[in-house]
Structures are given as C-alpha cells and as structure tokens.
Amino acid sequence: xxxxxxxxxxxxxxxxxxxxxxxxxxxxxxxxxxxxxxxxxxxxxxxxxxxxxxxxxxxxxxxxxxxxxxxxxxxxxxxxxxxxxxxxxxxxxxxxxxxxxxxxxxxxxxxxxxxxxxxxxxxxxxxxxxxxxxxxxxxxxxxxxxxxxxxxxxxxxxxxxxxxxxxxxxxxxxxxxxxxxxxxxxxxxxxxxxxxxxxxxxxxxxxxxxxxxxxxxxxxxxxxxxxxxxxxxxxxxxxxxxxxxxxxxxxxxxxxxxxxxxxx
Numbered sequence: 514x515x516x517x518x519x520x521x522x523x524x525x526x527x528x529x530x531x532x533x534x535x536x537x538x539x540x541x542x543x544x545x546x547x548x549x550x551x552x553x554x555x556x557x558x559x560x561x562x563x564x565x566x567x568x569x570x571x572x573x574x575x576x577x578x579x580x581x582x583x584x585x586x587x588x589x590x591x592x593x594x595x596x597x598x599x600x601x602x603x604x605x606x607x608x609x610x611x612x613x614x615x616x617x618x619x620x621x622x623x624x625x626x627x628x629x630x631x632x633x634x635x636x637x638x639x640x641x642x643x644x645x646x647x648x649x650x651x652x653x654x655x656x657x658x659x660x661x662x663x664x665x666x667x668x669x670x671x672x673x674x675x676x677x678x679x680x681x682x683x684x685x686x687x688x689x690x691x692x693x694x695x696x697x698x699x700x701x702x703x704x705x706x707x708x709x710x711x712x713x714x715x716x717x718x719x720x721x722x723x724x725x726x727x728x729x730x731x732x733x734x735x736x737x738x739x740x741x742x743x744x745x746x747x748x749x750x751x752x753x754x755x756x757x758x759x760x761x762x763x764x765x766x767x768x769x770x771x772x773x774x775x776x777x
Contacts, residue, residue, distance in 0.1 A: 524606065526625050528647075528659035536603075543568060543604040551598040557582065558589045565595055570605040595619070596637075602644070610669065615639075624662035625681070630669030636693065638676045641665050645681045668703065670722065688722055 520536065522529040531537075550564040563575060579585040593609040596617040601607060606623035609615075610631030617637050621627055622644040629635070643662045647653045663682030667673065671685055674693035685691065685701040692708025692715070701707050704718040720726060 523624050523660075523662065524626070526661060526663045528661050531624075531660050532656045539603055543601050546604065547598070547600055550595075553597070558586050558592075561595075562589050562592050565593070568599075568601060568604045569607055606643070616675070622662075624660065626664045626666075628665070629667040630671065630687065632669055633667055633671040633673070635673045636675035636677065639673055640678045642679065643681050688718060688720060690718065 516533060516535045519529050519533060523531075523536070546564070546568040550561070550568055553561065553564055559575060559578070566573065576588050579588055591611040593611075593613040593615065595615045598617060599615065599619045599621070601621040602623050604623065606626050607621050608626065608628040610629060610633070612632045613629050613635070614633075615629075615635040616639070619635060619638075620640040620642075622640075622642045625643040627641045627643050643665050644660060645662055646660055647658070652658055665679055665681065666684045667679075668685055668687035668689065670688045672690045673679070673685075674691060674695075676694045677691050678696045679685070679691075680696070680698050683697050683700060685697070686703035686705065688704045689701045690706045691697060691701070691712060692706065694710070695708050695712040696710040697707065698711040701712070704720055704723045706715040706718060707713060708715050
C-alpha cells in the first residue's frame with residue numbers, strides 16, 4: 514500500500530499499518546518534541562508555546578515580542594496551558610481550543626483526531642485513546658497486523674477529572690463533567706455528570722449556559738462585578754465557607770442552630 518494512503522486510512526479510522534517507515538518516523542519526531550517540551554523547565558510562556566506548537570506540528574507564527582515580559586505573557590493568555598509531562602503519538606491529530614488546561618501526565622494516542630473545546634479543564638493522568646486493535650487475533654497479528662481508530666471530541670466548557678480514560682469514538686457534550694477515575698465507553702450528552710467504570714449518568718447540570726434552561730447566561734466574573742462590595746464578615750467570612758459539589762452534601766450548607774446560653 515502507498516505510504517501516504519496508509520496515513521490517510523489511519524486518520525479516517527480505517528485499518529492501516531502502524532509499523533511502516535513514515536509513521537514510525539513521525540512517532541519518533543513527536544516523542545522527541547514531547548521530550549523537549551517536558552524537560553524545558555521554568556521558561557517564559559512564549560517558549561512553552563513555541564515548544565508545544567512544535568509537538569502539534571502547528572506552524573502558526575508567534576506574535577512579535579512585546580515591550581516587557583509581563584506584556585509578552587499576556588499575548589498567550591488564550592493559548593492552551595499544558596502541564597508537562599505530556600505524551601502523544603503524532604501530535605498533528607490533537608486540536609485544542611482557547612483557554613484549555615491539561616494537567617500533567619496526559620496521554621494522547623492520536624491516530625485519529627482528538628479535539629478539546631475551549632475552556633475545558635483536564636485533570637492529571639487523563640488518557641485519550643483514539644487508537645484500537647481488531648478483536649480477532651488472526652487479524653491483529655502483533656506488529657505485522659493492522660490497527661484502526663476513531664475520533665474523540667470533547668466539547669467546550671467541560672471538566673475531565675483526574676485518572677479518566679476516554680475510549681475511541683467518544684463524544685462528550687458541552688459543559689459536561691467526568692468524575693475522577695472514570696472509563697468513558699459511551700457518548701456523554703451536554704451538561705451531564707458521568708462517573709464510574711464504565712461511566713454512567715449521575716445527574717444533569719442546571720446552568721444558564723444550557724439553552725433549554727431559559728436563564729440569562731453571564732460569566733461568574735461578570736456577575737460578581739455587578740455586586741455591591743460587602744465585607745467578608747457580612748458574607749460569613751472564609752471560615753464559614755463549606756465547599757461542596759452541586760447537589761451533594763447540601764445539608765452541610767444549612768445554617769447551624771445557635772447554642773443556648775448557660776448560666777455560670
């Protein structure tokens with residue numbers, strides 16, 4: 514089979530051969546690019562962006578350097594923030610939206626496209642597996658047999674918690690949450706919490722971002738910028754805050770009864 518056609522078959526999710534010279538060379542290129550990014554240390558955001566774009570084979574030119582380091586950092590505010598180490602097969606099949614955060618030890622087996630929508634947060638040790646193998650061992654045939662894959666698409670404004678595994682062909686809808694340690698084997702609808710192995714629906718998320726909710730949508734920072742200033746004492750103060758997930762441990766946020774005074 515022609516090598517370029519073999520690569521196209523890979524990206525279409527059809528059977529292809531992975532251990533051919535050009536794809537093997539591309540995986541080595543990506544491995545070395547990941548190593549340079551992972552070992553870069555404490556450097557400006559410009560350098561991190563440059564190295565990560567090299568991992569993705571993204572040839573988009575960097576903007577001209579700003580007058581000060583602080584102003585230069587701001588030029589990359591919308592770029593994805595990737596915490597090393599990260600590992601990918603090819604890099605060029607990974608597409609990340611604006612303000613995406615991917616925590617350390619992420620793995621992208623990107624034989625097919627893996628896309629992550631803007632403002633999505635990804636926890637540590639998350640694996641995106643777009644690659645798979647034939648079930649029939651006669652066809653699978655070790656390194657001499659064919660492989661295949663299926664695209665993975667993560668919507669905007671999602672939260673993928675730590676140690677999640679996302680299998681080939683999965684689509685996760687906008688604004689959804691995947692609980693820590695889950696294995697996602699089925700598509701997830703918009704604004705849904707799933708968790709478990711295999712991941713199951715836990716609840717729907719009520720949010721003004723959902724058009725079906727019928728509420729006006731404003732970002733949290735915009736909403737709070739319109740509130741009058743109140744001292745922390747009037748809001749209960751930091752010590753009174755009890756952080757909980759929506760819909761869980763709601764009883765912890767109920768006001769506590771006042772202790773009765775006793776005569777000394």
